[in-house]
Amino acid sequence: MTGTVLPRVLRAATFRFAALYVAVFAGSALVLGAAAFFEARSALRQQMTDRIKSEATFLKDEFQTQGLGHLIDVVRTRGQGASALDYLVEDRSGTHLVGEMPAVKDLKPGWTTIDVPRASEDGGRPERVRALVADLGVGVLLAVGVDLRQIGELEEAFATAFLWTIGPAAVLGIIGGAVLSRAFLRRVDTIDRTVEAIIGGDFTRRVPTRGTGDDLDRLASTLNRMLDRIAALMDSLRQVSSDVAHDLRTPLSRLYQRLEEARAHARSVADYESSIDAALGEAQGLLETFSALLRIAQVEGASSRAGFSEVSLTGMTETVVDAYLLDAEEAGHQLTSTICQNATVNGDQELLMQALANLVENALRHTPPGTRIDIRLESDPEAGVLLAVEDNGPGVAEVDLPRLTGRFYRGERSRTTPGNGLGLSLVSAVAELHRAKLTLISRKPGLRVCLAFPVDERWPAHAKRSAAL
Amino acid sequence: MKILLIEDDKETSTYVARGLREQGHVVDVAATGRDGLFLATDGGHDVLIVDRMLPGVDGIGLVQTLRQTGIKAPVLFLTALGGVGDRVRGLEAGGDDYLVKPFAFAELHARINALARRPPLSDTSTVLRAGDLEMDLLKRTVMRGGRPVELQPREFQLLEFLMRNADRVVTRTMLLEAVWDFHFDPKTNIVETHISRLRSKLSQYGGAELIHTVRGAGYALRAPAPDSP
Numbered sequence: 063m064t065g066t067v068l069p070r071v072l073r074a075a076t077f078r079f080a081a082l083y084v085a086v087f088a089g090s091a092l093v094l095g096a097a098a099f100f101e102a103r104s105a106l107r108q109q110m111t112d113r114i115k116s117e118a119t120f121l122k123d124e125f126q127t128q129g130l131g132h133l134i135d136v137v138r139t140r141g142q143g144a145s146a147l148d149y150l151v152e153d154r155s156g157t158h159l160v161g162e163m164p165a166v167k168d169l170k171p172g173w174t175t176i177d178v179p180r181a182s183e184d185g186g187r188p189e190r191v192r193a194l195v196a197d198l199g200v201g202v203l204l205a206v207g208v209d210l211r212q213i214g215e216l217e218e219a220f221a222t223a224f225l226w227t228i229g230p231a232a233v234l235g236i237i238g239g240a241v242l243s244r245a246f247l248r249r250v251d252t253i254d255r256t257v258e259a260i261i262g263g264d265f266t267r268r269v270p271t272r273g274t275g276d277d278l279d280r281l282a283s284t285l286n287r288m289l290d291r292i293a294a295l296m297d298s299l300r301q302v303s304s305d306v307a308h309d310l311r312t313p314l315s316r317l318y319q320r321l322e323e324a325r326a327h328a329r330s331v332a333d334y335e336s337s338i339d340a341a342l343g344e345a346q347g348l349l350e351t352f353s354a355l356l357r358i359a360q361v362e363g364a365s366s367r368a369g370f371s372e373v374s375l376t377g378m379t380e381t382v383v384d385a386y387l388l389d390a391e392e393a394g395h396q397l398t399s400t401i402c403q404n405a406t407v408n409g410d411q412e413l414l415m416q417a418l419a420n421l422v423e424n425a426l427r428h429t430p431p432g433t434r435i436d437i438r439l440e441s442d443p444e445a446g447v448l449l450a451v452e453d454n455g456p457g458v459a460e461v462d463l464p465r466l467t468g469r470f471y472r473g474e475r476s477r478t479t480p481g482n483g484l485g486l487s488l489v490s491a492v493a494e495l496h497r498a499k500l501t502l503i504s505r506k507p508g509l510r511v512c513l514a515f516p517v518d519e520r521w522p523a524h525a526k527r528s529a530a531l
Numbered sequence: 532m533k534i535l536l537i538e539d540d541k542e543t544s545t546y547v548a549r550g551l552r553e554q555g556h557v558v559d560v561a562a563t564g565r566d567g568l569f570l571a572t573d574g575g576h577d578v579l580i581v582d583r584m585l586p587g588v589d590g591i592g593l594v595q596t597l598r599q600t601g602i603k604a605p606v607l608f609l610t611a612l613g614g615v616g617d618r619v620r621g622l623e624a625g626g627d628d629y630l631v632k633p634f635a636f637a638e639l640h641a642r643i644n645a646l647a648r649r650p651p652l653s654d655t656s657t658v659l660r661a662g663d664l665e666m667d668l669l670k671r672t673v674m675r676g677g678r679p680v681e682l683q684p685r686e687f688q689l690l691e692f693l694m695r696n697a698d699r700v701v702t703r704t705m706l707l708e709a710v711w712d713f714h715f716d717p718k719t720n721i722v723e724t725h726i727s728r729l730r731s732k733l734s735q736y737g738g739a740e741l742i743h744t745v746r747g748a749g750y751a752l753r754a755p756a757p758d759s760p
């Protein structure tokens with residue numbers, strides 16, 4: 063309940079941090095101050111004790127060398143001077159001989175406390191004097207002491223000075239905290255307003271940054287990158303929906319026509335069978351397109367980097383090359399490969415394999431017989447791992463290159479070959495999942511498709527081990 | 532074979548059950564995980580076909596429970612989830628095979644046959660035989676009618692899989708998974724070209740055809756019936 067009553071500034075995290083800091087600071091200052099205080103007090107007392115002891119010894123010497131009369135003179139002179147000490151000389155019967163302190167009966171040698179009445183100064187409150195009593199022999203007692211109030215005053219001055227320093231420091235700290243949290247709140251409010259606007263539907267808004275690179279700036283730019291990613295995903299979702307709607311229309315209407323035609327015109331079992339076979343073929347194609355789309359969507363939306371493990375690209379590339387060697391031969395293509403040893407990446411083996419297979423199949427399907435297809439796997443400690451599929455076929459026009467990875471894109475020449483235009487989309491999605499860079503270069507003649515895996519995706523520590531496998 | 536089908540989609544279960552019964556199998560059908568569990572613990576099934584997404588209970592949870600209760604019958608998962616991770620999770624939970632919907636009935640049937648007659652793991656035989664074809668798994672050699680046949684490593688693997696599954700249909704997908712580790716459908720004729728190369732190598736000295744194409748389903752390796760003496 064109190065939270066809602068407090069002003070916003072006081073509820074801000076910054077303010078709470080500042081307050082906490084001030085509290086910790088004041089607490090530790092108090093502990094340190096107290097320690098210093100007690101140390102100073104004990105030093106002061108020790109000093110007083112030493113002074114009293116040496117004064118008593120001095121006066122004792124004076125008495126023993128020059129007699130009582132001299133002692134009385136010295137004490138009287140001291141009393142009149144500016145000495146901070148109080149004195150008393152009395153005989154054993156308690157008769158006051160000299161000094162500010164009154165005579166005390168049965169004074170015993172050693173430390174004692176004597177009350178000295180000072181009516182004029184303190185309204186009759188007696189002064190307490192801490193005194194050292196010495197027996198000078200021959201019935202004479204000497205007391206040298208110090209007014210305890212003097213020490214008290216010093217201690218009080220010390221404590222007051224200390225509190226005067228801590229108090230304002232704490233107040234300043236609290237004010238500083240409040241000011242800081244106001245500044246902080248303003249920036250948080252900016253972020254808040256931007257995010258509210260985005261929630262409200264304006265996806266073009268971005269959180270402003272100051273360019274100072276401070277923590278709020280970093281937070282803002284991270285937020286912005288997240289927003290960019292979300293916007294890109296939303297765009298691709300919109301794109302996919304319209305692509306799907308557009309590109310599935312054709313096979314669906316073909317399917318519909320075939321069934322309709324069979325219904326209207328088929329006269330024999332053979333007619334029906336051929337119509338059903340054709341319809342099944344169309345349905346099969348549609349299902350394949352859907353599962354390819356689904357697979358791309360899964361890869362693109364994957365949080366499945368979690369399932370990554372060490373993949374031997376060397377072994378994987380060898381498997382794929384080996385799988386397509388016969389096929390290429392039958393189709394009159396030359397399939398060659400240059401595969402380096404020990405190339406590994408952290409990734410998803412199945413997806414990487416499918417990506418490479420798609421690249422090889424593309425090269426096989428979209429080039430005429432006699433074309434040379436070269437698969438290269440290169441590993442470089444600096445540049446990372448490069449996986450490239452090159453051909454010297456007719457290639458792709460420069461302007462079409464960027465569109466190749468889009469869904470359902472099919473070049474003019476490949477309209478007649480089987481396929482759904484999703485192969486490179488999947489490669490692109492797999493590349494993105496592995497943070498690999500996919501580049502398509504027109505080689506004139508031919509096409510080079512290259513996947514570059516960044517260095518940090520590799521597991522160098524395991525490179526040697528996998529080489530042995 | 533006695534088969535338990537746990538599938539909540541009425542159309543799919545009718546289609547699958549009818550197909551399996553036509554092939555001469557006994558089929559129990561359960562539409563919920565609970566019924567499935569009940570029927571399965573009753574025992575005696577050679578193969579279980581389990582849908583991944585069942586009302587109330589995940590197919591994976593169901594199979595885990597089955598495995599805990601000591602039911603060892605092989606399990607084939609049916610699923611609309613074709614993701615890599617999904618398949619791995621299914622197999623880790625104690626499934627033996629995985630088939631993504633939509634599937635051809637021939638594919639399902641071939642896989643069930645393979646599962647039901649899967650040889651025990653302790654099969655220590657090092658020589659496979661089919662008619663006059665002999666494969667030595669240790670020496671990695673193949674002999675046809677006593678004469679050596681030179682095979683590439685991949686062809687050897689392909690033939691080994693066919694021989695291990697002799698007399699049953701193996702589908703193109705099963706071969707892709709087992710021989711090439713391809714868990715996707717390539718658009719080219721990898722399997723076809725390798726099979727035809729293998730056939731021509733096996734018949735280079737004559738002899739009957741061993742690898743038969745099963746139309747609409749896949750391939751089967753069958754030893755010719757021994758000549759009557």
